[in-house]
Amino acid sequence: MEIPFRKGLYETGNGIYAYLQPDGGWGWSNAGLISDGGESLLVDTLFDASLTREMLKTMADAAGVGADDIGVIVNTHANGDHTHGNGCCQHAEVIASKASALEMSELPASQLAAIMEQARMMGPAGQYLVDIFGSFDFTDVEEKLPTQTFTGEHRVKVGNKIVDLIEVGPAHTAGDVLVHVPEDSTIFTGDILFIEGTPIMWAGPVANWIAACDKIIDLKADTIVPGHGPITDVPGVRRLQDYLHYIDQEARKRYDAGLSVRDAAHDIRLGDFSSWGDSERIAVNVSTLYREYGGDTKPPDVVQLFGLMAELKQ
Template sequence: MSSQAVPAHAEIPPPRIEEVSPGIYAYIQLDGSWFLNNAGAIVGSRSATVVDTTGTEKRARAFHAAIREVTPHPVSALINTHSHGDHTHGNFMFAPASAIIASERCRREIIAGGHASYALFPMVDFGDCPITPPTVTFDDRLSVYVDDLEVELIYVGPAHTTSDIVAWIPERKLLFSGDVIFNGGTPFALGGSVAGWLTALDRIEALGAEAIVPGHGEVCGPEVIGEVRSYLRWVQQSARAGFEKGTPPLDLAAALDLGKFAEWHDRERLVPNIHRVYSELRGEPLGIPLDYRQLFAEMLIYNGNQPLRCLA
């Protein structure tokens, strides 16, 4: 089922909403590259709970319309898996009627970050997306119920960010992973931790999910956990060798052969990922803020001074 109209682009299909388990829907925005994230909905007999939103006003309105296609019931709760704008700019579409639930770190990061994405992606028409932070927060775990179906919210950060949670539905063995899982896209640890991400993957693998709605890319199985782990370990090992030689991260990234990871979207994320490992090798706290503007500039250099490919 396709969503309502969104900005057209010849390179990508329109978003679609698909039922991945009875009453549980994934909203897929391909190709899953910068700012083309996934969201979802868990529909009960009287209300629905939404997982994440989208990154622009037009896409947020299209997502809201897609929810209306599968249920007439009100959305009583919205879960933010982390703070990034592609998952949270659309919060305004569900406020104030919906409780917005996230980690406490997520609330702080949304308030502090504001519309920082706008300057990083000037080619995107973001429209009017008022910053709408979570209204209910937690530190470790929280259970939300849709009728009698338990949705366990589990803090797993620092990983992709310092605010990551996953939404685990044990009765269905279904996981909404947020950006702890990218399917077919390069993981991005600029705001998180490579070491922490590897720990997070171990934690979510232990849940025993049979189906995963990733933060980006098609719905997948648990095998993708191993693919993300393989990439992060490769980055970690490569960065350690470069760190010991004193090689600047950008120079190291340019010299590395991506091998099997070359087919993934947004390969320029290798540069900040290496910076993140260098930070950890210096003994700095996991997830300590790095200079976003500097590292986005280095990604452009890595791309041959071409703009980031953002089709949102």
């Protein structure tokens, strides 16, 4: 079954739904719903409360599952575009990996709202932030930190359905998790997959991310729902791996030659990958790879990286 990449809720089969948000660029994330025997699990919430409420209304209308019927939310990782609506489901337990829970507590939405408040005075980096995040309202969020955490693998049941949570991070972020429903051959990958958009590696190491893609392929799911972009298949997963291999090779050459992150980010030719959205994310990817090569465990200077992405975008 071919599912179009249009905004809305799509049943992929047997009580499993994907909620898609084109164009899949910055902040436009996907979510999922798993229902069985009167129980429901939501895979991720959206970037602000009003977007999340709109999604929950759609789920109530189309699937008969209202916000109060959601018993469990699983956050695939800590980024706000997957967590800022957690509080919209009053009764839900919120499950995340331990590493994600820690990351969530470190960056509350109020901090993002404060940055956006200043963005117009921050020059090109600020203008870039307004361009990519201006349509979201970080003053209107319903945050709720995880109520349950795990490391490694964790199995939950939704009605009679088994749902396996598989920690594959650190990769995109510190605590990425895959959500696998074996009996329905469906996997929600969170931001381990960006489809038709450029993956952004905040955490790394890159080998972990490549291995996470292998894990997805090994699970042989018929339905693969990425964190951003259209529903995909194994070739789609392999293309993302190809990108990671390619930028690793290219960044390594420039690191060995002594180029700065900035020069390397400008210099790397993305070829076919340049048609993917938000290609300027190469800046963050090079920075993360460089820190990996140098054994540098300090967190990146995020404001500086947004400045470099703004520069590359021009």
